[in-house]
Amino acid sequence: MARAISADGARAGAVLIERSYREGDDTQFLRELVQNGLEAQATKMQLGIHWPSAAADWSVKEVPDHYPYTIRPKRYRMVYYDNGCGMGDEMVDYMAGLLDLSSKNQAAGDLHGNFAMGVRVSTLPWNKAGVIVASWTAEFPEGKLMWLRYVPDRSEALGYYEAATLSWLEDGKQLRSEVAPAELFDEFISDRPDWLGYTDEQSGEVGTGTMLLFLGNTGQEHTFLGPEGNWMTHTGPNYLTHRYYAHPAGVELRYEDPRTSDVEAWASRRRDRLGRTTLDGSIANSDSRVLNEPVRPTGILMSGAISQKGNSEAATITLPDGGRMFVNLIPADAVQKGGGRRLAERPGISVLYRNELYHRRDGARDYQKFGISSASVYRRLSIIIEPRQADDVNDPRGGVFPTSSRTSLNYVQPRTFATQGRDLPWGLFEQSFIDNMPDFVVKAIEASIPDDHTDVDQDVIDKVAQPFMEMFKRVIWSPKENGATPGTPKGEGSIGAHGMRRKRNADDAVSGQPAPGGGRGLAASGNKGGDDPGDSRKVPAAIPECHFSPDAFSDEEVEQRPRIGVKYIPGRTGQLGTVVIDPRFPLIEDVTNYWVEHTAPPQHEDARKAVRVVYSTAMACRVGQMLALADQQGLTHEELTRAFMSNEALTGSLFGLASEHAVIKTRLSGRLRRGPSTSAGSAT
Numbered sequence: 001m002a003r004a005i006s007a008d009g010a011r012a013g014a015v016l017i018e019r020s021y022r023e024g025d026d027t028q029f030l031r032e033l034v035q036n037g038l039e040a041q042a043t044k045m046q047l048g049i050h051w052p053s054a055a056a057d058w059s060v061k062e063v064p065d066h067y068p069y070t071i072r073p074k075r076y077r078m079v080y081y082d083n084g085c086g087m088g089d090e091m092v093d094y095m096a097g098l099l100d101l102s103s104k105n106q107a108a109g110d111l112h113g114n115f116a117m118g119v120r121v122s123t124l125p126w127n128k129a130g131v132i133v134a135s136w137t138a139e140f141p142e143g144k145l146m147w148l149r150y151v152p153d154r155s156e157a158l159g160y161y162e163a164a165t166l167s168w169l170e171d172g173k174q175l176r177s178e179v180a181p182a183e184l185f186d187e188f189i190s191d192r193p194d195w196l197g198y199t200d201e202q203s204g205e206v207g208t209g210t211m212l213l214f215l216g217n218t219g220q221e222h223t224f225l226g227p228e229g230n231w232m233t234h235t236g237p238n239y240l241t242h243r244y245y246a247h248p249a250g251v252e253l254r255y256e257d258p259r260t261s262d263v264e265a266w267a268s269r270r271r272d273r274l275g276r277t278t279l280d281g282s283i284a285n286s287d288s289r290v291l292n293e294p295v296r297p298t299g300i301l302m303s304g305a306i307s308q309k310g311n312s313e314a315a316t317i318t319l320p321d322g323g324r325m326f327v328n329l330i331p332a333d334a335v336q337k338g339g340g341r342r343l344a345e346r347p348g349i350s351v352l353y354r355n356e357l358y359h360r361r362d363g364a365r366d367y368q369k370f371g372i373s374s375a376s377v378y379r380r381l382s383i384i385i386e387p388r389q390a391d392d393v394n395d396p397r398g399g400v401f402p403t404s405s406r407t408s409l410n411y412v413q414p415r416t417f418a419t420q421g422r423d424l425p426w427g428l429f430e431q432s433f434i435d436n437m438p439d440f441v442v443k444a445i446e447a448s449i450p451d452d453h454t455d456v457d458q459d460v461i462d463k464v465a466q467p468f469m470e471m472f473k474r475v476i477w478s479p480k481e482n483g484a485t486p487g488t489p490k491g492e493g494s495i496g497a498h499g500m501r502r503k504r505n506a507d508d509a510v511s512g513q514p515a516p517g518g519g520r521g522l523a524a525s526g527n528k529g530g531d532d533p534g535d536s537r538k539v540p541a542a543i544p545e546c547h548f549s550p551d552a553f554s555d556e557e558v559e560q561r562p563r564i565g566v567k568y569i570p571g572r573t574g575q576l577g578t579v580v581i582d583p584r585f586p587l588i589e590d591v592t593n594y595w596v597e598h599t600a601p602p603q604h605e606d607a608r609k610a611v612r613v614v615y616s617t618a619m620a621c622r623v624g625q626m627l628a629l630a631d632q633q634g635l636t637h638e639e640l641t642r643a644f645m646s647n648e649a650l651t652g653s654l655f656g657l658a659s660e661h662a663v664i665k666t667r668l669s670g671r672l673r674r675g676p677s678t679s680a681g682s683a684t
Contacts, residue, residue, distance in 0.1 A: 014150075014160045021125040023405040026227045027239040029122035031356070031406065033080045033212065034240065034253065036119055040084025042209065044195060047236065048256030048292065049224050050079035050213055051271070052191050054279055060187055064147060064164035069129040071219035076266060078223045081196050083209040086137040091144055092179055095120065095133050095163065123214060124148060124161050126227035132213040134182040134189055136197040141206040143182025143189070143197050188213055193273075222263060233257050234340045237295045241344035242360050244297040245352050245384065253295045257341065266290065293341070298357060301345050302328040302382040309334035312382075315438035320428060321398050321414065323387040326352075327438055330380045347382035351409055351424065353400055357384070358409045359424065364554035365567075365647065369426070371434040372441070373552035373569045373580050374448040381441065385429050387411065400424070427637065435572045448551055544571070544627070546579035546620035548612055553582045557647075566650035568623055570637070579623050579650075581616060587654050588615065618657050623650070 030047070037045045052058050058073040087094055123131050128150035136143040147166060152159040163178040182189055182197070189197065189211065196209045214223040225231045237255040247253065256273060258266045265288075267279040272292040278284050296306070304311040309331045317325040328347070336342040348362035349370070367378035390399030390412040398414030410422040419425070557564040565585030571577035581588065588611070595607040623645065630640040643649075 017121050017161060018125055020121045020405065023403075024122060024407050026231075027235070028405070028407055029119065029227075030236055030240055031243055032119045032122045034244075036210075037082035037084055038248065038251070040082065040086070040210065042082035042084035043250050043252065044081075044083045044193075044209075045251070045253045046081040046193060046273075046292075047254070048079060048273060049258075049266075049290070050077040050191055051274065051279060052187060053077050053213075054267070058187065061185075062167070064149065064166065066151070067149075067164075068152060069215075069219040071129060071215060075216070075220060076222045076224040076263065077216070078214045079191065080212045081193055081209065082211075083195050083207060086140075086208040086210055087135040087144070088137040088139050091133075091135055091146065092163065095146055095148060119212065120148070120161075123212070124150065126217055127214045127223070128217045129215040129219040130164075132185075132188045132215065133210070134185070134197075134212075135210045136182070136206055136208050138206060138208060141197075141199065144179050145182040145185050145188070146179055225263075232261060232340075233259060234343065237293070237341060238344040240295045241298060241301070242348070242350070243357055245299045245355050245357055246297050254292050255295050256290055256292050258290045259340065296344070298350070298382075298384070302330065302347060302384070304328075304330055304334065307331075307334050313438075313440040315440070317432060317436045317438075319385070319387060319432055321388045323385070323400075325429070325433060326382075326384040326386070327433075327441065328382040328384075329377075329438075329440055329444060330382070332376070332380060335379050347378075347380060349383045350385070351400070352384050352386040353389070353402060353409055356406075358402075358407075364552075364557050368567055368569055368647075369430045371430075371437065371569050371571065371577070372445065373567060373578070374445055374549065375554050376448045376551045377441070377444045380444070383433065387424075430570070431573055434570060437572075448549075542576055542627075543620050543624040544568075544576040544579055546581065546616040546623075548581050548583040548588075548616065550582055550584055552580040553584075558582075558584070562648065562651070564647045564651055565654055566619060567647045568645050568650060576624075576627070579616070579620050581619060581654075583612070585651075585654070591615070615654070615657060619650070619653065622653055 033047070034045060053071075053073060054076050056074055060071050063069075063071070120131075127148075130147050130149040132145065132147055134143055134145040145166070147164040148161065149164050150159055150161050165176050165178060166180040167174060167176045168180055168184050169175070192211055195207045196211065197207055199206050216223045221229055223229075225233075226235060234257060237257060240253065240255065254273075256271075258269055260266070260269075268282045268284055269288045269290045270276045270278055270284045270286075271290045273290070276289075300306060302312060303314065307330070312328040312330045312334075314329075315327045317327065319325060330347065336345045346362065348360050349366055350357040350360045352358075364373075364375065364378070367373070367381065370383065372378045372381060388397065388399040390401045391397075393401075393412060395412050396415045398412050398417065400409050400411050402409055409424060411424045413419050413421070413425070417425070552567065552569075553564065563585065565582050565587065567580050569578045569580060583589075592608055592611045595611055596604050599607045626640065626644045629635075630644075635643070
């Protein structure tokens with residue numbers, strides 16, 4: 001008799017499966033397959049194409065009763081094999097039992113338990129025609145097979161999932177059950193590797209393990225191309241590389257890749273997994289292959305341990321919550337160019353939790369928040385963040401824990417944090433990296449900046465910006481030299497009282513712990529161990545460094561519409577960041593060309609430099625003004641960036657710098673050609 005997969009009823013089970021599936025993403029099932037293999041102590045895992053069903057003469061001998069789907073040949077279907085312990089008597093309970101926690105012996109209150117998503121939940125909603133599950137154990141060397149499928153009932157919304165009833169003859173008797181001998185379904189299992197389900201001639205032991213074959217929603221899909229049929233052939237292996245930080249010792253994970261999106265060409269490509277033969281029997285050249293390469297985890301790729309270019313430079317940063325941050329800078333000549341599987345070897349920024357990587361990001365803006373603007377640096381830089389794990393949802397020390405779908409992470413905010421919610425503290429991660437940036441990263445950044453990058457001119461600051469900067473003076477505090485031990489300043493004035501100050505050296509009285517104060521009060525009374533109050537005074541707002549650098553802008557930003565021309569890179573805590581301008585930005589090119597045309601050839605370089613100096617100085621001053629205003633108004637960095645200092649907002653500010661053209665004209669006095677008008681308006 002067929003057995004429904006239920007949770008307080010078969011249809012409730014279907015609803016739960018569908019809802020849980022929507023919480024994940026279309027690659028999640030790969031993680032669930034690999035995780036199952038690891039939990040089964042597998043040392044070999046294979047993902048790829050089920051080649052028998054891709055042949056024109058393939059067919060299914062018998063389908064379950066009341067089967068509404070048509071399973072066609074010549075379809076490239078996803079298949080998975082492993083050599084784990086396999087499933088014996090518990091196969092029915094595990095694959096068709098209740099949707100509960102008992103199969104993995106996990107408690108509902110286990111914050112770090114892996115119980116919500118799973119192979120069934122992540123695969124059945126896009127394989128209504130069926131998931132074929134076969135398993136071999138020492139107790140059942142002939143193997144057992146199940147056919148999980150969806151049963152429509154009047155309407156799609158009222159259907160349910162079940163382990164279908166299979167029938168076969170044994171000793172002349174008709175048998176029916178949800179579990180049948182696998183050896184009777186050769187059309188499904190004949191493609192398995194020689195280490196799965198076969199008896200070793202020398203030892204006499206059967207190769208234990210499990211296979212899953214995915215038939216699709218109607219039986220006619222190319223499920224090798226993912227749930228929606230829109231994957232590239234490298235989508236799967238690249239996802240698994242970016243998902244796992246390391247593989248256990250001795251574990252080999254392989255994934256087939258035809259290396260072309262032309263599905264019609266796959267039949268004539270040589271299959272590495274099947275003795276370099278082709279599906280259609282043709283003779284293919286050596287370059288026309290379906291590769292079966294190992295899937296490397298991120299950690300080993302970023303360390304350079306298997307690279308011919310040498311090891312990466314590496315450092316570890318301790319996070320305030322007790323976690324760690326692993327930083328790797330791969331050699332410049334090891335940077336992979338192009339697409340396909342090469343994309344898996346490109347660095348990124350990810351969050352590490354129990355050997356799995358989440359929240360991967362690798363865009364220019366993402367690195368910019370970590371203080372890295374040069375494309376020649378961030379394309380080599382891997383940042384893996386491993387926060388502390390939370391003990392429970394109210395852990396006062398804070399920490400990370402996974403969502404039930406295992407597609408993202410939540411964060412318990414420590415009691416010392418003013419923030420609320422479950423979002424990851426990216427601002428903390430970013431500032432921790434900036435404050436503790438490894439020397440080799442700093443040197444790489446410095447090497448990427450041209451020698452003539454000093455574009456801020458003090459004379460221009462005095463003439464153009466100083467009147468504006470005086471409007472945004474801020475109060476600073478300094479202690480009296482009357483004590484032996486430095487203390488933490490405590491603001492008691494009309495503005496301060498709630499600042500934060502970190503430990504700066506080993507002599508600080510408060511050992512690295514945040515304390516009230518910050519000296520923003522007009523009557524600050526901090527001290528260095530003595531009783532005398534400190535001094536407060538007003539100073540002009542500081543001006544950040546600014547330079548021109550095309551390398552700071554990725555190809556995506558150059559092609560973006562509207563195009564990005566300016567960005568601000570945050571600095572270390574208590575220090576200013578850097579403003580970067582793209583010299584290739586159309587406005588900059590137009591202005592430069594205008595002034596070059598209005599000078600004689602010997603002065604062309606002077607004209608170019610004048611444009612750079614004036615524009616970079618004016619832009620630096622504007623950013624300085626915004627930073628000063630934000631400090632005065634108590635804006636957070638996120639609020640400031642969103643309101644005034646996004647890349648788009650800063651780029652828009654470039655168009656407001658026409659008033660500084662009079663300064664360019666002054667700098668080029670005596671070198672301008674006579675005749676053409678030199679009004680700034682014609683330059684823009």
